[in-house]
Amino acid sequence: MFQYRPMPAEHEPLHASFTLEYAYTRSTGPVVGRFLTGLRDRRIEGVKTREGRVLVPPAEYDPETGEATEDFVEVGSAGVVQTWSWVAEPLPKHPLQRPFAWALIQLDGADTGFLHAVDAGDESQMSTGMRVRVRWAEETKGFITDIACFEPDSNEARA
Amino acid sequence: MRDVAVISFAQAKNVRDAGAVNEVEIIMPVVAEAIAQSGLARSEIDFTCSGSSDYLQGAPFAFVMALDGAGAWPPISESHVEMDAAWALYESWVKIQSGHADSALIYGFSKASSGKLREVLNLQLDPYCVAPLGIDSVSLAALQARALLEKSAYSEKDFAEVAVRNRANAKNNPKAQLAGDYSVDEILAEPCLVSPLRKHDCAPISDGASVIVIAAGDIARRVCKRPAWIRGIDHRIEPHSLGARDLTVSASTRLAAEKAGVNQGPIDIAELHAPFTHQELILRDALQLKDDVEINPSGGALAGNPMMTAGLSRIGEAASRIISGQANRGVAHATSGPCLQQNLVCVLEGE
C-alpha cells in the first residue's frame, strides 16, 4: 500500500497559529426576540403549546407536534435542577472561571429544562431536585448571558 | 428496492495528531486502498460523496481541497454532507436507489488536532440561547450521563465496563488509537473530567479518514465474493432543544432501528457509534440488542473517534466482518449532534 515519504526528522513540522472569528448578526424572529427582550427587562418568558406545555426557552413550534406555539407566559426566575454536570476545570469560554455546574433547570411554571450554569461553589452542594435561582448580570442587554448564572436558592420556603 | 452492498472498507490509523500530513495526504492512501480492494476501477465508480466539517481544521472549504484526495477528473459526480460520512453513505444509497448511479465511493475525514474540539463542537448548538453560554461537548454528554444514572438502573461501574470492553476489543484493531487492558476499579479510581464522566468514559480526539465503496446487485456480486448487503437503512433526528428531550433514551435510534428492520432477524454483531460510554448503554437499549450480540468488536468510537467519519467506520467495521465471513447479520449505527441528537441505523447481511 502507498505511504507518503516520512518528514525528515531534523525539523518540527511547520505550523502556524491563527484565530478565526465570526461575528454574525442574526435575526431573532418574533419568538426568540421576545424572550431576549424579556431577559433585558429581567423577566423570563416561555411559550405555551396547544397541549398547554410551557417551553423555556420558547420555540416557534412545538417540537413534539410541529404545531405553532401560542401565548407567551412569564415563568419563575427560580426552579428545580433536572440533571447537572460538574466542571472542575473550566475551559476559557465557560461562563465561570471557577468550578461550577452545568444544569438543565425546570423553571417554576415551565415544562422543559433550561440549560445554564450554576455557581454552587462545590460539587457537594449540587443535587438533582435542588432549587436554584437566577443571578442576573449587572447590565442586561437582551442576550442569553443577561442571566449571569443560577445559584442555589437559599429561600427554600417555596420548595 | 435495488440490492446494494458494501464491497470495500479502508481506514487510516486513528491518531491524536496527524501533524505533518494534510487532509489530502490522510485521505489519498485510504481511497487508493479502498478502491484497490473493491475490485472496481476508479473510472467505474459513478458517484463520490464525503462527510466532513471545515470548522474542525479551521480551513473554509477544506472539503473542496480534500477532493484532491479522491481525484475529480474527468469531472466526477460528487456531493458532500456537513455531517458524519455515514450520512454521505445514506445519500449514496439513495442515489443508487434512484437509478442515477450503480456504485459509489464514500469518504469522511477530520484533522481535529488543528483546533480545540470541545469548543468547536459548541458551534452545532442553538446559536441564540445555548452556544453563547460556551458549553462544550463533554459537559453536555455529562448532563446526559447523570440523567441516565439517576433515572435507570445503570451505575458508573456499568460505564467503566463499557470502556474496559471496548479498549480490550481494540487490541485486535491495528487502526485503533486507544487499546489495552484496564480494570473497572482502576477506571473508577480516576478523577472525573466533567462529573460524572471520567476520561475513560470519553472517546479520544482523533485525526483520521475512512472510505467505503458500495455497489448495486450484479456489480457487487461480480467483484466481491461475499458482499455485505444493506438490508435496511434509516436515520432520524430529535428536537435541538436539549431540555425538550428525554436524554435517557434514544427515541430516534429506536425508530430508525424499527424502520431499518434490525429485529427482523438474529444479530451477530453491532458496531455502535457511542463517543461516551453511557451512550452505548442507551443505544443498546434503543436497538433492543440481545445479550449474545457482540458489541463493537473493533473497539468502537472509544478506541478512535475521528469526527465526521467514526460513524462511517462503524458501517465499515460491521461490513468487513460480514465480507470476511466472521459474521452473518450485523447492525451499524452512527450519530451526529450533541447527546445522540441524530442517529442512523444500517442493517447488513451476508448472502
Added chain:
Amino acid sequence: MSEPITQIVTPTSLDYTFTAGGATERFLRGLKDGKILGQRCPKCQLVIVPARGACARCGVPTEDDVELADTGTMTTYTIVHIPVPGSDVKPPFVAATIFLDGADIGLFHLVHEVSLDKIRPGMRVKASWKPQEDWGFSLTNIRYFVPLDEPDVDVTELERRIAHA
C-alpha cells in the same frame, strides 16, 4: 421603553494551529531557499504547483518534486481597483494566473511594473524576490512578477497541451 430585540450579534472565535502537510511543507521550505518546487503526477505527467501531495485530476499521490523556473507566462489577469481588506497592496494592481516554465498549472500572484494598458495574456514575466534576508516560509518571498523582455507565448497552445494531457 426601549425597542424590542430583533437582532443579536453572536461572536465566535476559535483558535487553530495549522500544519501544511508533507508536500506543501516541502514547497514552503523550498521558498525559504529561493526555490519553487512543484510535483509531477506519475499518471498524467503534469507538473502541479503548489504541490499538495496529490494530482487533483487523477486522484493519485504525487511524490516527485520538480524545481521550477521563476519565469513564466501570464495567461489571465484582472485589474483590481478596490482595496482588499487586510492587504497592504495598493490598488490598482494586477492579479494574475502565471504558468511558471516547467509547470502545467497556473500559480496566482501579482504582476507589477507594467502600465495597465500594456498588460495582455501571453506576456512573459519573472519573479521579483524580496531581499534574501527577508525570506520566510512563504510565497510572499516573491513580492510580485514583472514583465520580461521576451516575445509573447501563444496561450491557446498552452491550454491545448493541458487539456489533452
